Amino acid sequence: MVEVDVAVVGAGVVGCAVARHLAIDGASVALLDRAADVGDGTSKANTGVLHTGFDTEPGSLESRLVARGHGLLTDYAAAAGIAVERTGALLVAWDDEQEAALPALLAKADANGYASARLLDAAEVRSCEPHLGPGARSGLSVPDEWVIDPWSVTLAFATEAVGAGARLLLATPVEKIVSGDGGHELELPDCVVRAQWLVNAAGLGADRIDALLGHHDFTVTPRRGQLLVFDKLARRLLCRILLPVPTARTKGVLVSPTTWGNVLLGPTAEDLEDRTDTASTTGGIEGLLRAGRRVLPALVDEEVTAVYAGLRSATEHRDYQVRLDAGQRYVSVGGIRSTGLTSSLAVAEHVAGLLDGAGAGWSGPAVSSAPPVMPPLGESQVRPLQDPDRIASDPAYGTPLCHCEQVSRGEVRDACHGALAAADLGGVRRRTRAMNGRCQGFYCGAEVVALVADETGSDPGSLTRVPR
Amino acid sequence: MSDPAVLVVGSGPAGLTAARELAVAGVRPVLVVDREVEAGGVPRHCDHTGFGLQDLRRSLSGPAYARHLVRRAVGDGVAIRLSTTVTCVGDDGAATLVGPGGIEVVHPRAVLLATGARERPRSARLVPGDRPAGVFTTGQLQQWVLLRQLPVGRRAVVVGAEHVAYSAVLTLRHAGVATVAMVTELPRHQTVGAFALATRVGLRVPLRTSSRVAGLHGHGRLEAVDVEDLLTGAVERVAADTVVFTGDWIPDHELARRCGLTVERATLGPRTDRWGRTSRPGLLAVGNLVHPGETAGRAALGGRDAGRWLGADLSSGATQVAARGLPVTVARPLASVVPSVADPGDPPRRLLLRTAEFTGRRLVVARQGGRELGRHGLRHSVPNRSLGVPGAILRGADPDGGTVELSLA
Structure with missing residues (x-):
């Protein structure tokens, strides 16, 4: 039996942010996830755009929390050493309908309190982004849309939460919740968590947790987004995030730099039934390539490094669904779309405010805490292999292991240890970038598996899930 | 160390052979760097015979061939530095080396790129589906089995029907994995008739021609591979826990491209002449970087030619030139x-x-x-x-x- 003030169900970026905030406030927190790692669901597939919220619905909760979250996360990333590139974004209009939509978007940005957006004519668009395909009519510049390393954000929040005393319970699907005057009892496969308060940040499973508490406010429809990651040699082709102009007919796809030095093309938007179907499809890939060829023709001549898909937890509502049931001592955080990475710290602040307003009190005093220093994974940062002092301190940081992503042996070793040690190879990838590059393990695959097996004392066969 | 006269990037057959020719021509010092922990390049993990026929006039196994080239180069005065990567070659020819000893900038008179080639992985081939474990390229599989003795699986599909695909079947067999199908988009295999026959009849591995892998299935671990018949459009789901993508080589041209070398569209390798001279004076390119998927022997012969020309050029004090000709x-x-x-x-x-x-x-x-x-x-x-x-x-x-x-x- 684990007894805590608050149980947070879901260790995605939002759940980790909430757990961190409450733990720092003095709450005893249990952070639960069915996966074996934090950020292993929807959060890991985030495009890594740090949004201004210029195009959110004015007056919505999302509008407010994204705008607030942008500043909070920018500061947090700077303190934690998480890569942010201040690229700016450019919406490009390719036809009459899109061109006609730009002034309304500018007005929407204004209504959202974002004043730096600006309309650009065709010549300005071309001079900003000379590799754009022919036919770009005009554009809208949004200088404060940036890119951030999404994996390190979740990991940093979880690391800080654990540092502030939160209990991280991974690979623990919630099977049953019994709620009463004494709080909530969450039945997990191997233990029971008794919590005074419950925060539901279960993403794709948020409506199911909600239903366990007797609420039926929203239904999650997984919306699949397929994405192509292009080789780093494509990075020179663009400076800004190239956003589509949404119209009645289509939302379009974005072309974005990543903090890892690649170029991202996507996502598709397909409403599914299956909450586990993260497969890419021929049609999805072909559609992305067609769209990409129009926006940035030279992009599709470069090699594709990775194809992946994520499931956004869309609901029938347009806005975030954050609700307090004070009597039940329950907060549900649902419908957090892809803007949730940006808004995560503001969502946490909002949830903490709701709990405070409902009279929640914590068993401990507030904790003084600082963001952890995260490994520098961004191309804009000094990586260990570029850092003479780091190499002098330990030659393992000067020993190349993953050549495509320039990851040293020391970094992979480090990822296998500590409070947030990687549980599997996916965890190693998200903590180090190892094996994420253009060769996808042709050179380093065997070396990385051998090293991780060695460092974690696990069997290489189980690491790679070899059938017995 | 003092500046090398020539820096060779890559210790595969082309790089080692070029370096050795330079040393024999009296060029000193010649430094070969390789990012791997061991010199020798891809032949290190190709455990079949037939290496050396073109350049040494005898047949060795891959590892023996790699060891021979390393010994010969070192014996002739070549220095090899391992676990070292070249991050940049500046406009002035200064090269930045990163290794366990730290970061060092050297100023060679010439740089010879011999960075090799890799097989396109599943993602670059745009094969859709899930992203389970159990998806390999041949190079990865060979290192997995021969260098690291890691467990592979039980049932494999091999994609491709070139020599390297048949080599993958043997490596899988060595690891106790049965190949349940080979799949090629072409109407027939691309290897020697005897290999194809021995594999099809002797090892009972069916070859599915005019077919392609249309999707992968499996959460966590690969469970099945969709094989599409390109003539009929029929798709069959083949149970397999392992798939090996073979061939479809692409040069490891990142450094070459970052150096601004002109690249050929057909090969994606640097444009070169017979001596390995590129579009940039002082920068040569040889081996699989120039011609991906070539045999080790041919790569070595290209390295030999480049080494000879560069050795004579440096010894005569002539100025280095770019590729010349039509x-x-x-x-x-x-x-x-x-x-x-x-x-x-x-x-x-x-x-x-x-x-x-x-x-x-x-x-x-x-x-x-x-x-x-x-x-x-x-x-x-x-x-x-x-x-x-x-x-x-x-x-x-x-x-x-x-x-x-x-x-x-």
């Missing part, structure tokens, strides 16, 4: 030619051609403008297998007459 191009169904720059007054011993499809015996014709320069009889061709044409076919070309095009008559 552009050489091909017309379909020819897919590529190497070298792609040739001096008609000093042509390469031979041009290596590759085709996009199977053809019978044909004549290859060289033309400049509308004028025919020469023709040469070719044996039947197999996609991705090189055919030699004597470089003398270019002799009649006008040095100022522009591109020479090779086509099939």
Whole structure:
């Protein structure tokens, strides 16, 4: 039996942010996830755009929390050493309908309190982004849309939460919740968590947790987004995030730099039934390539490094669904779309405010805490292999292991240890970038598996899930 | 250390052979760097015989061949530095080396790139589906089994039907994995008839021609592979826990491209002449970087030629030059030619051609403008297998007459 003030169900970026905030406030927190790692669901597939919220619905909760979250996360990333590139974004209009939509978007940005957006004519668009395909009519510049390393954000929040005393319970699907005057009892496969308060940040499973508490406010429809990651040699082709102009007919796809030095093309938007179907499809890939060829023709001549898909937890509502049931001592955080990475710290602040307003009190005093220093994974940062002092301190940081992503042996070793040690190879990838590059393990695959097996004392066969 | 006279990037057959030629020519010091922990390149993990036939005139296993090249180069005075990566070669030729000893900038008189090639992984081939474990390239599989003795799986599908695919079947067998199907988009295999027969009949591995892998399934671990018959469109789901993507080589050209070298569209390797000279003086390129998927022996011979020219050039104090000569191009169904720059007054011993499809015996014709320069009889061709044409076919070309095009008559 684990007894805590608050149980947070879901260790995605939002759940980790909430757990961190409450733990720092003095709450005893249990952070639960069915996966074996934090950020292993929807959060890991985030495009890594740090949004201004210029195009959110004015007056919505999302509008407010994204705008607030942008500043909070920018500061947090700077303190934690998480890569942010201040690229700016450019919406490009390719036809009459899109061109006609730009002034309304500018007005929407204004209504959202974002004043730096600006309309650009065709010549300005071309001079900003000379590799754009022919036919770009005009554009809208949004200088404060940036890119951030999404994996390190979740990991940093979880690391800080654990540092502030939160209990991280991974690979623990919630099977049953019994709620009463004494709080909530969450039945997990191997233990029971008794919590005074419950925060539901279960993403794709948020409506199911909600239903366990007797609420039926929203239904999650997984919306699949397929994405192509292009080789780093494509990075020179663009400076800004190239956003589509949404119209009645289509939302379009974005072309974005990543903090890892690649170029991202996507996502598709397909409403599914299956909450586990993260497969890419021929049609999805072909559609992305067609769209990409129009926006940035030279992009599709470069090699594709990775194809992946994520499931956004869309609901029938347009806005975030954050609700307090004070009597039940329950907060549900649902419908957090892809803007949730940006808004995560503001969502946490909002949830903490709701709990405070409902009279929640914590068993401990507030904790003084600082963001952890995260490994520098961004191309804009000094990586260990570029850092003479780091190499002098330990030659393992000067020993190349993953050549495509320039990851040293020391970094992979480090990822296998500590409070947030990687549980599997996916965890190693998200903590180090190892094996994420253009060769996808042709050179380093065997070396990385051998090293991780060695460092974690696990069997290489189980690491790679070899059938017995 | 003091600045090397020549920095060789990559310790595979091409790099080691070039370095050794330089040392034999009296160039000192010659430094070979490799990012791997061991020198020798891809042959280190190719545990079959047939290495060395073209350059050493004898047949060795891959690891033995790699060891031989390393010993010979070191014996002749070449220095090799391992676990060291070259992050940049500046406009002034200064190269930045990163290794366990730290970061060092060296100023060689010339840099020879021999960074090799890799197989396109599943993602670059845009194979849709889930992203489970159990998805390999041959190079990864060989290191997995031969260098690290890691467990692989039980049932495999092998994608491709070139030599390397048959090598993958043997590696899988060695690891206790049964190959349940080989899949090729082409109408037949691209290897030696005896290998194909022995695999199909002796090992009972069916070859599915005119077929492709249309999807992967499995959460966590691969469970099945969709094989689509390209003629009928029928898709069959084949149970497998392992899939190996073979061949489809792409040069490891990142450093070459970051150095600004002109790259050929057909091969994605740097544009070079017979001596490995590129579009940038002082920077040479050899081996699989220039011609991906070539045999180790041919890569070594290219390294030898480049090493000899560079050795003579440095010894004579001549200024280094870029690739010299006429552009050489091909017309379909020819897919590529190497070298792609040739001096008609000093042509390469031979041009290596590759085709996009199977053809019978044909004549290859060289033309400049509308004028025919020469023709040469070719044996039947197999996609991705090189055919030699004597470089003398270019002799009649006008040095100022522009591109020479090779086509099939």
